[in-house]
Amino acid sequence: MEHRSIFALNGITGMLIATVLLLAVEGTLVFLAIGAQHSEAQEYYYIEDAKSIKMISTENASHMKLLKDKQ
Numbered sequence: 001m002e003h004r005s006i007f008a009l010n011g012i013t014g015m016l017i018a019t020v021l022l023l024a025v026e027g028t029l030v031f032l033a034i035g036a037q038h039s040e041a042q043e044y045y046y047i048e049d050a051k052s053i054k055m056i057s058t059e060n061a062s063h064m065k066l067l068k069d070k071q
Helices: 012-041 058-063
Strands: 045-047 064-066
Touching (some): 058 064
16 A cells, blocks of 8 residues: 655655755855854954963953954
């Protein structure tokens, strides 16, 4: 007895739908990543008090300042 269903996505149809869905997700993530990169590239940073930065320290992030905050 063969079970046929409208929603059965076996074979080439299921593969094509899965491929299109994965490409859509990848395209969305790439678009969002490019937007994030573009917005971060517009913010310039400078290093404040570079002589006091230690090689391994959790306080190193406090030395990075936005350039627009300096002015």
